[in-house]
Amino acid sequence: MRTRKLYEGGGLRTFVLVLDKGDEAFAEISAFARAERVTGAGLTAVGGCREVTLGYFDPEITGYRSTSFAEQMEVLSLVGDIATQDDEPALHAHLVLGRKDSSAIGGHLERAVVFPTLEVVLTETPAHLRKRVDQGTGLALIAPDASSGPA
Amino acid sequence: MRTRKLYEGGGLRTFVLVLDKGDEAFAEISAFARAERVTGAGLTAVGGCREVTLGYFDPEITGYRSTSFAEQMEVLSLVGDIATQDDEPALHAHLVLGRKDSSAIGGHLERAVVFPTLEVVLTETPAHLRKRVDQGTGLALIAPDASSGPA
Amino acid sequence: MRTRKLYEGGGLRTFVLVLDKGDEAFAEISAFARAERVTGAGLTAVGGCREVTLGYFDPEITGYRSTSFAEQMEVLSLVGDIATQDDEPALHAHLVLGRKDSSAIGGHLERAVVFPTLEVVLTETPAHLRKRVDQGTGLALIAPDASSGPA
Numbered sequence: 001m002r003t004r005k006l007y008e009g010g011g012l013r014t015f016v017l018v019l020d021k022g023d024e025a026f027a028e029i030s031a032f033a034r035a036e037r038v039t040g041a042g043l044t045a046v047g048g049c050r051e052v053t054l055g056y057f058d059p060e061i062t063g064y065r066s067t068s069f070a071e072q073m074e075v076l077s078l079v080g081d082i083a084t085q086d087d088e089p090a091l092h093a094h095l096v097l098g099r100k101d102s103s104a105i106g107g108h109l110e111r112a113v114v115f116p117t118l119e120v121v122l123t124e125t126p127a128h129l130r131k132r133v134d135q136g137t138g139l140a141l142i143a144p145d146a147s148s149g150p151a
Numbered sequence: 152m153r154t155r156k157l158y159e160g161g162g163l164r165t166f167v168l169v170l171d172k173g174d175e176a177f178a179e180i181s182a183f184a185r186a187e188r189v190t191g192a193g194l195t196a197v198g199g200c201r202e203v204t205l206g207y208f209d210p211e212i213t214g215y216r217s218t219s220f221a222e223q224m225e226v227l228s229l230v231g232d233i234a235t236q237d238d239e240p241a242l243h244a245h246l247v248l249g250r251k252d253s254s255a256i257g258g259h260l261e262r263a264v265v266f267p268t269l270e271v272v273l274t275e276t277p278a279h280l281r282k283r284v285d286q287g288t289g290l291a292l293i294a295p296d297a298s299s300g301p302a
Numbered sequence: 303m304r305t306r307k308l309y310e311g312g313g314l315r316t317f318v319l320v321l322d323k324g325d326e327a328f329a330e331i332s333a334f335a336r337a338e339r340v341t342g343a344g345l346t347a348v349g350g351c352r353e354v355t356l357g358y359f360d361p362e363i364t365g366y367r368s369t370s371f372a373e374q375m376e377v378l379s380l381v382g383d384i385a386t387q388d389d390e391p392a393l394h395a396h397l398v399l400g401r402k403d404s405s406a407i408g409g410h411l412e413r414a415v416v417f418p419t420l421e422v423v424l425t426e427t428p429a430h431l432r433k434r435v436d437q438g439t440g441l442a443l444i445a446p447d448a449s450s451g452p453a
Binding site: 115 | 314371
């Protein structure tokens with residue numbers, strides 16, 4: 001992965017992250033967020049991948065079911081955000097993928113091996129977004145009341 | 152729904168809106184836009200929902216056909232904008248949803264009941280975007296020439 | 303296509319581009335980027351179209367396969383970026399489309415004829431993003447190390 005800052009001003013920072021062949025997207029984006037100490041951000045991406053594991057939140061088991069696909073697919077969209085959980089950046093992103101026959105699949109990003117590229121635009125805000133474990137589902141959800149706004 | 156301002160500066164404002172279990176997304180986002188007097192914005196979101204009504208613009212009837220789904224789905228993307236129509240904020244958003252078998256469906260957001268969360272990043276610009284009814288289709292479309300740019 | 307600047311400050315510019323019935327999206331967005339000398343940007347869009355040609359990168363032929371569809375579809379998402387290649391703005395965007403039965407398809411944007419509208423939010427950053435041809439695939443990919451950050 002190679003990265004570049006595109007903008008910085010007034011507490012806002014925008015970066016482009018370009019993932020290379022074989023990079024795993026969840027790990028690479030998370031590592032970038034830790035290195036840059038990102039505490040609140042939104043992101044979008046397009047590109048391609050050749051292996052993915054997608055999560056589906058199943059209320060019957062109150063947890064995620066995972067499904068893996070090993071085939072070349074277009075990353076039609078990756079939309080997500082970064083908040084902090086236990087003082088570490090937590091990436092939450094969803095993928096839509098396009099198959100050879102143009103049909104679309106998608107789910108919660110658990111793992112995606114990039115091929116040949118993934119271009120991520122990440123916009124960080126000065127806010128500190130915190131996650132808190134939700135009692136009903138056990139999921140860590142963004143808690144705006146436990147977060148802090150612009151300095 | 153709980154909200155927090157993430158950034159404010161130079162006429163730009165960015166908010167996070169976190170919708171809770173059972174919140175209806177179209178109504179909640181629209182109510183936020185009215186309360187904050189948003190006149191021009193873009194937004195993206197990810198999360199989950201358990202009921203949706205999706206619109207499809209059908210040129211044969213020059214109007215929308217609606218289809219409803221009642222099942223747990225991932226909100227793979229919600230992309231949209233806010234402009235004003237008759238001095239009220241008008242939300243225009245499209246959804247892509249992921250089903251239990253990873254297949255994707257989608258349409259124009261008419262109604263979506265959130266479960267367990269929907270995380271919306273909304274960026275407001277200082278412009279005032281106005282909609283105008285299009286003669287051919289009867290739809291209210293953004294009219295850049297009737298809008299006003301940054302102050 | 304009609305356009306309006308929504309924001310300008312500190313090197314950031316945000317525009318809305320509203321494409322009209324019959325406009326071809328790849329050509330119109332590219333022409334706008336050339337006219338405004340955009341060298342680095344991210345964009346999202348929603349709307350509808352009645353003809354599309356979608357690309358799929360096929361590693362077996364180390365190139366794109368194209369598939370065309372001629373039917374009214376919702377543009378559920380268009381996510382992409384603009385960099386420069388040989389000193390010209392190069393648009394890279396992926397589409398997700400919703401059919402009458404709510405199923406979703408998608409791919410790399412090669413051609414999309416708009417109907418009745420396509421609303422694009424384009425955010426330009428002060429960086430100059432450059433593309434470079436990748437030896438393995440022959441594709442022009444963003445090269446952060448050949449790009450330049452905020453002035």
